Amino acid sequence: MSNETLLLILAAAIATFATRIGGYVLITRLKTIPPRMEQALNAVPAAVLTTLVAPSFFNGGWEVKIAMVVALAAGIRYPGLLMLGAGWAVAMICRHLLGF
Amino acid sequence: MNRDDVRSGIRGGLVIAISSAPFAILFGAVATDNGLSVGEATLMSASVYAGASQLVGIELFGHHVAPWLVILSVLAVNFRHVLYSAALARYIAHFSPLQKFFTFFLLTDPQFAESVKREESGQGVSFTWYMAFGSAIYVPWVISSAVGAFFGQMLGDPKVLAIDVLLPIYFLGLVIGFRHKPGFYPTVLASALASVLAYHFIGSPWHVSIGAAAGVVVAAFLPLPSLAQPVTAASDTEN
Numbered sequence: 001m002s003n004e005t006l007l008l009i010l011a012a013a014i015a016t017f018a019t020r021i022g023g024y025v026l027i028t029r030l031k032t033i034p035p036r037m038e039q040a041l042n043a044v045p046a047a048v049l050t051t052l053v054a055p056s057f058f059n060g061g062w063e064v065k066i067a068m069v070v071a072l073a074a075g076i077r078y079p080g081l082l083m084l085g086a087g088w089a090v091a092m093i094c095r096h097l098l099g100f
Numbered sequence: 101m102n103r104d105d106v107r108s109g110i111r112g113g114l115v116i117a118i119s120s121a122p123f124a125i126l127f128g129a130v131a132t133d134n135g136l137s138v139g140e141a142t143l144m145s146a147s148v149y150a151g152a153s154q155l156v157g158i159e160l161f162g163h164h165v166a167p168w169l170v171i172l173s174v175l176a177v178n179f180r181h182v183l184y185s186a187a188l189a190r191y192i193a194h195f196s197p198l199q200k201f202f203t204f205f206l207l208t209d210p211q212f213a214e215s216v217k218r219e220e221s222g223q224g225v226s227f228t229w230y231m232a233f234g235s236a237i238y239v240p241w242v243i244s245s246a247v248g249a250f251f252g253q254m255l256g257d258p259k260v261l262a263i264d265v266l267l268p269i270y271f272l273g274l275v276i277g278f279r280h281k282p283g284f285y286p287t288v289l290a291s292a293l294a295s296v297l298a299y300h301f302i303g304s305p306w307h308v309s310i311g312a313a314a315g316v317v318v319a320a321f322l323p324l325p326s327l328a329q330p331v332t333a334a335s336d337t338e339n
Contacts, residue, residue: 015171019185
């Protein structure tokens with residue numbers, strides 16, 4: 001195990017932990033949470049997770065787009081694993097049977 | 101120790117562990133492909149424990165990018181965790197400092213999403229449930245990374261097994277879980293637009309921070325639900 005690699009891994013671990021505790025440290029310094037900040041904080045998960053989804057959709061091939069649309073339709077009615085299975089199956093069919 | 105908390109935590113965590121195992125294996129395989137040893141890849145999963153930033157870090161590591169840029173990219177990908185931990189503060193005020201240390205170490209996307217769901221359903225976030233849920237994801241994650249690193253060369257192209265579509269679909273599922281929250285559609289639209297534009301004009305991984313910031317800013321400036329009601333009461337009417 002090289003020292004440089006080891007240092008880089010530990011630095012990445014410390015950077016990650018800093019982000020994970022940073023918001024807590026900030027918020028506990030403020031005595032009360034203003035309503036607008038509360039509203040902003042409530043929007044955080046949807047806002048962030050969208051950024052992990054949207055570029056995958058637009059940059060993916062047609063089989064990825066179709067799989068994600070089918071998964072979206074499935075996910076509105078059925079639990080997460082079924083949604084994952086439906087999207088995966090569509091991508092497999094598109095790639096191996098339809099030759100996308 | 102509440103047995104129900106342990107049981108529901110482990111059950112919920114294992115569902116996440118199963119759906120994230122392909123990514124842990126993928127990470128291990130990519131890591132060895134980029135010059136890390138099996139031990140180094142496993143150490144990275146055990147100490148960083150953040151899928152997206154591990155993969156971004158490895159990708160840049162393989163291209164021999166300057167170390168400070170690797171760390172900066174890890175921070176950018178993980179910036180959302182600052183917002184998670186700020187939002188989580190309200191739920192875990194009753195934890196001890198040592199408990200908080202473990203809480204923040206294990207704070208991943210699904211961990212945050214499930215904690216919010218649990219708090220909003222009225223069950224509350226206990227340390228027992230949180231650790232059961234987190235460990236049921238953490239342990240398989242580290243083991244799967246080691247397995248992936250070990251069999252790295254045999255996995256081949258992830259596209260053949262359509263492993264690459266699983267992560268975006270998983271995140272899509274988390275997004276639509278929030279669709280009944282006030283301000284969901286403007287927030288998601290702003291994030292989607294900003295992240296796609298940032299992806300094209302600035303590049304990965306900045307689209308994550310920029311897209312998220314756009315969505316959060318839009319949410320902050322949306323009209324407040326009701327000025328007459330206290331904020332806590334307003335947020336209770338969501339379901």
